Amino acid sequence: MQSSLKTLIAAAGLALVASAASAQDSVKVGVSEPLTGAFAASGNYVAQGAQLAAEAINKSGGVLGKKIELIIEDNKSNPTEAVDTAERLIVKDKVPVLMGAWSSTLTLAVMPKLEEYKVPMLVETSSSGKITTSGNPYIFRISPTSEMEATAFAPIAKTLGIKKANFLVTNNDFGKGSMQEFTKMLKGQGIDIGAQETMEPAATDLSAQLAKIKASGGDTLFVTTDVAQLTLILKQAKDQQIAMRVITTGGSVAPDQLIEQAGDAANGSYHLVFFTPWFPDAVKNPDVAQKFTAAWKEKNYNTGGLTEGFRGWDGIYTIAAAINDAGKPDAEAIREAFWKVKVKGVNGDIAFIKQGPAGKESGQNVPSVYLVKIEGGKVVKQ
Amino acid sequence: MKRLGTLAGLLFLFSIPLWLGNFYLLHVLIITGIFIIAAMSLNLLLGYTGQLSLGHAAFFGIGAYVSSLASLGFAVHLLPDWLVTLDPQPVWLGMACAIVITGLCGFAIGKVAFKVRGAYFVIVTISFAEVVRLVALNWDELTQGPMALNNIPPLSVVIPGLVDITFVGKPANYYLVLVFAILTYAIIARLVRSRAGRAMIALKENEALAASVGIDVTKYLVLAAVVSAAAAGAAGALYAHYVRIVDPNVFLFIYTVTMVIMVVAGGKGTLAGPVVGGVIFGLLPEGLRSLAIAPEVQWIVYGVLMILVVYLLPQGIVPALRAYRQRSRSLEPQDAPGANASARQAMP
Amino acid sequence: MDQFLQHCLNALVLGGTYALLGIGLTLIFGIMRVVNFTHGELYSFGAYMMFMFVMLLHLDFFLSLVLAMLLGIALGAAIEFLLLRKLRGADIDTTMLVMIGAWIAMQNFEQLVWSGVAKSIKTPFPSSPLVIGALSVSWNRIFVLVVALGLILCTYALVNRTRLGRAMRATFQDSDTAALMGVDIGTIYMSTFALGSGLAAAAGALLGPIFVVTPTMGDLASLKAFAIVILGGLGNIVGATIGGFILAFIEELGAGYISSGYRDAMGFLLIIVILLARPTGLFSRKERIG
Secondary structure, three states, rough: OOHHHHHHHHHHHHHHHHHHHHHHOEEEEEEEEEOOOOOOOHHHHHHHHHHHHHHHHHOOOOEEEEEEEEEEEEOOOHHHHHHHHHHHHHHHHOEEEEEEOOOOHHHHHHHHHHHHHHHOOOEEOOOHHHHOOOOOOOOOEOOOHHHHHHHHHHHHHHHHHHEEEEEEEOOOHHHHHHHHHHHHHHHHOEEEEEEEEEEEOOOOOOHHHHHHHHOOOOOEEEOOOOHHHHHHHHHHHHHHOOEEEEEEOOOOOHHHHHHHHHHHHOOOOEEEOOOOOOOOOOOOOOHHHHHHHHHHHHOOOHHHHHHHHHHHHHHHHHHHHHHHHHOOOHHHHHHHOOOOOOOEOOOOOOOOOOOOOOOOOOOOOOOOOOOEEEEEOOOEOO | HHHHHHHHHHHHHHHHHOOOOOHHHHHHHHHHHHHHHHHHHHHHHHHHOOOOOOOOOHHHHHHHHHHHHHOOOOOEEOOOEEEEOOOOHHHHHHHHHHHHHHHHHHHHHHHHHHOOOOOHHHHHHHHHHHHHHHHHHOOOHHOOOOHOOOOOOEEEEEEEOOOEEEEEOOHHHHHHHHHOOOOOHHHHHHHHHHHHHHHHHHHHHOOOHHHHHOHHHHHHHHHHHHHHHHHHHHHHHHHHHHHHHHHHHHOOOOHHHHHHHHHHHHHOOOOHHHHHHHHHHHHHHHHHHOOOOOHHHHHHHHHHHHHHHHHHOOOOHHHHHHHHHHHHHHHHHHHHHHHHHHHHOOOO | HHHHHHHHHHHHHHHHHHHHHHHHHHHHHHHHHOOOHHHHHHHHHHHHHHHHHHHOOOOHHHHHHHHHHHHHHHHHHHHHHHHHHHOOOOOHHHHHHHHHHHHHHHHHHHHHOOOOOOOOOOOOOOOOOEEEEEEOOOOHHHHHHHHHHHHHHHHHHHHHHHHHHHHHHHHHOOOHHHOOOOOOOOHHHHHHHHHHHHHHHHHHHEEEEEOOOOOOOHHHHHHHHHHHHHEEEEEEEEHHHHHHHHHHHHHHHHHHOOOHOOOOOOHHHHHHHHHHOOOOOOOOOOOOOO
8 A cells, every 4th residue: 555655656756757857858839629619529630640649759759859749729619719729829838830720710710820929830631722822921731722632533523424513511611612622623524513502510400401402413412521510411311312422522531430420321422531541552651651550549549530630640740840950949940941841741741832922922732632432331442 | 095096906907017927818817808898798787787688798799790890891792782892991990880889789688678578588688699699600791600700900099190009919908908998897887876877776676666756767778788788899899809800609608608607706786796706707717727627627617606606695706795894894893994904805 | 392391301300309308498497487508408418328328338229218318307306406496486597597507517517528529329220211202211310209209298198187297287377375285396396397307308318319419519409498488488388399390390491491501590580589579479378387
């Protein structure tokens, strides 16, 4: 009894020392993700991926000889809260670099704060074109824009033989931006556009929208939202006997989770994803993907979250590379360093090209995009 | 003596940005100040006329949206071929619009309050806030819906040749909010001490009696509602131009609840109540956060405190302190100044 | 036409659960004069219990449903005993503030325990829907409608055909007189609150598997229940039942033909219009129960 008490005290003491040490000898990185609210499922996966990356980096020596310390704040899936997290991370915790903020709307909300405080942010998920074209030099995005997705999808649209397409997207920059780009691409191929329905990010009953889509006809339904809402859509579409090919864009779909939660309602759906854990050979950097997947499985995280969690991993590795290149945990130095990073990520090789008005360009990565299909409860390559 | 105390208190408040180096704390104080203005305005309805209006976040949010939209400009189709456009206006004009429009909303609510009573009034006010939230969420063309109104300009006051201030940064906004809070306090104090205020209180105590001695019940109820809504609207506008983003969640019931907790805990129907309650519940979240307590726990604490306050201090903190002071004064009349001082120290 | 019928079918299913929520609240509101802000929390409580029993403890789906409802009844009784008993006779504002406090504490407790990530619940129903011509509806939804109607009938019988129900009606008319006639008001209040809470939990347990379970799912449910109560008139079970279906039809058709975004606004607009035009509800000449 006494010895265990002693161990406890020793452990507590050690923890104290460790926390004191980490306060001095760590490089802080701020992370703003939706851990609660409409996008909670996705946001938590990204945060888990980020934590895994930080642990892996620290195991192999950290950055600048110090430990990398993530301060993860919950932006509650709400733009005003996202601004508040940025304010807190920058002003209170004095982080020199941020990662966030999952949804395009949340990222766009945070952007003025980056300019105000001159702190760079790595964008890991958001897809709206506006983010990198509005002239904010503090933005570095590793995820593809909706336009890139649409371009990657263009040849597939022909092979699938789409005649008339409907849209059901979440009513924010993510959904609307995607609908805009895909509509443009499809129209360019002479494909008819039917119903263009939106839904509130937190909506759970989508039967009214689906009834309208059913009435409009067509052979394909493009859906852009996160995995939680998508599960509901697939189930409810099946209830209403909507016999359309469902294609999801945005890469936040977690096919494994769909198979688990939507059952055979998920069969026949197509998904644009940016990481294919099912086909380890298809990815550009198999060793990195393997390392990430192993770390994820070791923690017993939901395998459905791999396609979302890799963004957090790639994001933190890119930030760590920039901090190392910068040579000091200083916001301006890190911003400069982002332009030169070359990182082998789960998605592929990460490097930034310039986008937006001259003189105030944002950084944009050119990532890989894959199309997969769910068939008979399994994910197959397309 | 009392004047001197007030002056010292004000000097202290004005001196804070001079010695407080921590900008994050200043940020917390600014947000707290804005909520105190909103709580003071709610107190006018809740504490002085006895109307439990649970849609107060609606006025706050409408103020925020009106002022932001006026200063950002908009182009919106009211009918498919009827386009209404507004070029960006100066921010001070936007804030003035916000105050006028929320005042008009208050007028309507005041009229409704007279028709629909008790629990029904509560539900009407909640519904009102919820409808406004859903409009803000869905009328994308005007409000940007869930994408939020972003890049709202900060307040700037320009009088050619005399003044040219833009309220960016923490200290400037702190002073702005402080001045607004003092103004609101003074206006409400003026109002409740006037004939109109006495009429409102009479009306809350016994409406039938008040009406029978010739108090025009509707008139005073509506007056209180207008002033209350306009002040909440001003707070909302301040908020929008400080955080520079507004989204439909500003109308969420939880914000009304925050204001109600501030008023009820501080002491409804007292001038100092919302200020004391506002300071406690404005700073408490940061205190809990610095103890690494999860936000959920913080809200659980809020909920439990609210229940405890209703059970243990049904009148609120300020009246309880006042009663305590009076009691100790009447027990030991000689030691009155000492007891006074200790009671004041007990105030947070 | 098919689209219209499909909307009606969807509304019918939704209306059943709305009616359940409304009945529970109208009893509490009518008999106890308590504006019950915890109603929505009982709804999400039912859904989370369902999640726990089915997905974590792997109990039978139907058994879980019964357990979720029983736990809802127990939680309702506990709330009445711990929070409301001492406040009997206090003015309506005081109890309302206490209920708001309880609501906030309960919702955040749920978020703490279950996290903010939405949960989904597996059902034993066949995944292919029932198809009638061009219409289709899932078996799960049919089950929900049948159970909801069954519970509504049971509640109606309880209030109108049993001794407890008679005492409840007497308390609703005039609690002082009822007390003089030997009715134990404490018991009546506790049973009313427990029954209302049980119905809300049942509604949550029924809808949880159809949609997803989140800590804030109760907020809108609670506000909609208020709308239904006002629509039907205080303490009016039949009114609340019809009110539930009316609200569901207005929402579903409004969403289908006007704008899906304003679906949830319909209920609140309805409250405002009704209260301004007819403050005692659509179906009541004078307030009554049963």
